[in-house]
Amino acid sequence: MTQMNYEQFAQELDAIKQNTMAKVGKKDADYIRRVIRWQRYCGWTGRLMLLTGLIHPALWVVGILLLATSKILDNMEIGHNVMHGQYDWMNDKHINSQSYEWDIACDGKSWNRVHNFEHHTYTNVIGKDRDFGYGLLRLSSDFKWRVKNLWQFITYINLSLLFQWGIAYHELAAERVFFGKKKDGRDQRVPHSELKHRFFSKASRQIIKDYVFFPLIAGPLFLWVLVGNLIANLLRNLWTSTIIFCGHFTEHVHTFTEASIENETRGQWYYRQALGSSNIQGGKGFHLMTGHLSFQIEHHLYPDLPSSRYQEVAPQVQAVFKKYQLQYNTGSFLTQYSGVLKRIFKYSLPNAA
Amino acid sequence: MRSNFSVQVYTQIMLFTTLNKLSIWFSHHSAFSGYFEPVIQRVKPAWRQGLYRAQVLNVTKAIGDFVHITLQPQHQWKAHKAGQHIELTVELNGRLLTRIFTIASSPQQYVKDKTITLVIKTNELGRFTPQLADELIINSWVNISAAQGDFVFQQVNKPLETPTVMIAGGSGITPMMSMLSEHLSTANNPVYLRYIAPLNEHQFVENLALLAKEHPYFTFDLMTRSEHESQPLTLLAKSDVYCCGPQGLMFDIEALSKDTGANFYQEYFSLAPTFNDDSAAKIDITVTLNGKVFTASNQQNLLIQLESQNAPVIRGCGIGVCHQCHFTKKSGLVKNLLTGDVSDSGEQIIQLCISKPLSDLEMSI
Numbered sequence: 001m002t003q004m005n006y007e008q009f010a011q012e013l014d015a016i017k018q019n020t021m022a023k024v025g026k027k028d029a030d031y032i033r034r035v036i037r038w039q040r041y042c043g044w045t046g047r048l049m050l051l052t053g054l055i056h057p058a059l060w061v062v063g064i065l066l067l068a069t070s071k072i073l074d075n076m077e078i079g080h081n082v083m084h085g086q087y088d089w090m091n092d093k094h095i096n097s098q099s100y101e102w103d104i105a106c107d108g109k110s111w112n113r114v115h116n117f118e119h120h121t122y123t124n125v126i127g128k129d130r131d132f133g134y135g136l137l138r139l140s141s142d143f144k145w146r147v148k149n150l151w152q153f154i155t156y157i158n159l160s161l162l163f164q165w166g167i168a169y170h171e172l173a174a175e176r177v178f179f180g181k182k183k184d185g186r187d188q189r190v191p192h193s194e195l196k197h198r199f200f201s202k203a204s205r206q207i208i209k210d211y212v213f214f215p216l217i218a219g220p221l222f223l224w225v226l227v228g229n230l231i232a233n234l235l236r237n238l239w240t241s242t243i244i245f246c247g248h249f250t251e252h253v254h255t256f257t258e259a260s261i262e263n264e265t266r267g268q269w270y271y272r273q274a275l276g277s278s279n280i281q282g283g284k285g286f287h288l289m290t291g292h293l294s295f296q297i298e299h300h301l302y303p304d305l306p307s308s309r310y311q312e313v314a315p316q317v318q319a320v321f322k323k324y325q326l327q328y329n330t331g332s333f334l335t336q337y338s339g340v341l342k343r344i345f346k347y348s349l350p351n352a353a
Numbered sequence: 354m355r356s357n358f359s360v361q362v363y364t365q366i367m368l369f370t371t372l373n374k375l376s377i378w379f380s381h382h383s384a385f386s387g388y389f390e391p392v393i394q395r396v397k398p399a400w401r402q403g404l405y406r407a408q409v410l411n412v413t414k415a416i417g418d419f420v421h422i423t424l425q426p427q428h429q430w431k432a433h434k435a436g437q438h439i440e441l442t443v444e445l446n447g448r449l450l451t452r453i454f455t456i457a458s459s460p461q462q463y464v465k466d467k468t469i470t471l472v473i474k475t476n477e478l479g480r481f482t483p484q485l486a487d488e489l490i491i492n493s494w495v496n497i498s499a500a501q502g503d504f505v506f507q508q509v510n511k512p513l514e515t516p517t518v519m520i521a522g523g524s525g526i527t528p529m530m531s532m533l534s535e536h537l538s539t540a541n542n543p544v545y546l547r548y549i550a551p552l553n554e555h556q557f558v559e560n561l562a563l564l565a566k567e568h569p570y571f572t573f574d575l576m577t578r579s580e581h582e583s584q585p586l587t588l589l590a591k592s593d594v595y596c597c598g599p600q601g602l603m604f605d606i607e608a609l610s611k612d613t614g615a616n617f618y619q620e621y622f623s624l625a626p627t628f629n630d631d632s633a634a635k636i637d638i639t640v641t642l643n644g645k646v647f648t649a650s651n652q653q654n655l656l657i658q659l660e661s662q663n664a665p666v667i668r669g670c671g672i673g674v675c676h677q678c679h680f681t682k683k684s685g686l687v688k689n690l691l692t693g694d695v696s697d698s699g700e701q702i703i704q705l706c707i708s709k710p711l712s713d714l715e716m717s718i
Binding site: 014018021024025026027028029030033034036037040041084085088089090091092093094096097098100101102103112113116117120121189205208209213266269303304 | 378379381382387388389390391392394395401402403444446447448449450451667669670672674675676677679681691692699700701702704
């Protein structure tokens, strides 16, 4: 790696953020409220249409798709971004990182710790960022090969199908709350009793909502609603998992060692975010449905910049990358996703270098 | 009848409690109305859970950088008592900003034409008041809280020889104006108002003259600060003394009232905090966190300073990325160390690791 002027690199990236934040205002507030409205419309229309399956099964299918869309909007564009503090400047009682809770099994507070803090601070630092492989998959040669990696593609499929449970359990797995040897020296930020309580409380409410409450009030249509909700949750799981895997596990993303981030400057932090993330090209609707994680690079450089601005800053960021001859890792969905699959298969085998 | 009524009320309460429980469990909002807020706002602009809506009927600029705003609250809003204040919430360029203002109009006016009037001194340096005159569009909607505060007129018969004295400094005239319009007609003893403001910045001069004409027992003086200082007030024992203005003025009048045995009533209002952004000059700052008091200075970020005093703060990335250390600032000014921006003085969420205090702060989790 040639000597790079990290300080200047940081200044240029900082300037993009400052210039953009100065423009943030009513347009962005209206945008997120509009997305919330459409999320509500889709969700409730979807739930109602699950009841029309008796009239024609196609209506039931539309209902499932609407409900899945609403869950994806809630988790990706609204939940993930609002919980990052992207819309805190609005001072809205409901749309802020302190109070927002999403429609998914994972407790929001736990997510904030593991995702916003661990993953975003230590992105792709092996041993620090547990999101790199989620402790289940071997996705780089930094990890020792184990026999279980031989069938890690199956593990990956299972993780995708159960994705919401994977991230709900993520922090508890890291903290060895239920299984495994407690790690020495790991300070318990949150008592295990609270982790357990919040996990079961959120999980049970989500299960009761989709598999007991709504099916029961549907009376004779109990099964239609139950199965509909199940499929909608599965679709959401598959979609979110797929998009998220495309953000950090594509073919060309870099990983970093713990030693390399000692005394890291802001410029070096930006550099790591830049090389550890990858974008997906697509249309406006696609970007919305990914919660703008299709701009993973921009999101990692500026985690609390409103998602409504990622499309606008992307060309500016790309220009800076070009100037510093950094790879701007982007591609079509197919390119990026096949990169993910390649990676999963490649590191299944021990001899991958 | 009676039991039917209470059964009805009981059912209603049960229904709402159940709905809210369901909302907390399933929609993760304290009430479904909050969950649907952006949808409701399509029909009712600026509708917000837990607040009243009010429509802007009139905005006029007045001498001395004052703005007079006439609002028509939604009819569920309950009339204030003369002297009370409200929280006014306005969306300015997507940001909801909230400030406290005393209602200058009388409850009678609200009963008569369903309007209330706020008289606001604009502060050039502030984030809120300078924009009000330009950005509040006639017929647009804002939010107000219920009226609150106990700075109200004491409705007791007073002997003729113990006049009621009101001392107003600057925008401290607003509660006095409301009380005078409301209560002069029923007051049975002399009322004297001393209104201190810079030359040519007195508000309501015509209204005051009119009141004095209608009510022979009411007299008033418009004074500048130096006039007030050169003509000391004389108070009588057992007089009711009302004071609203800058802190120094209120201290003096309170001391004077104590000495003469008068009854002292005051309304405290805080001016926009002033700050010195020159970090070479160290400022000692008090940080109140959930009621506990900590000390700080403008030399370092809040996270380091609060951690060193074992305050219940959470450290995350420490570089402004992860929002683990965020707190709700209720009041006070902070400077964002990444952008150099100075915050608004009202309520907002701040990140401790990249915030340097510039004035006393009040915060909560």
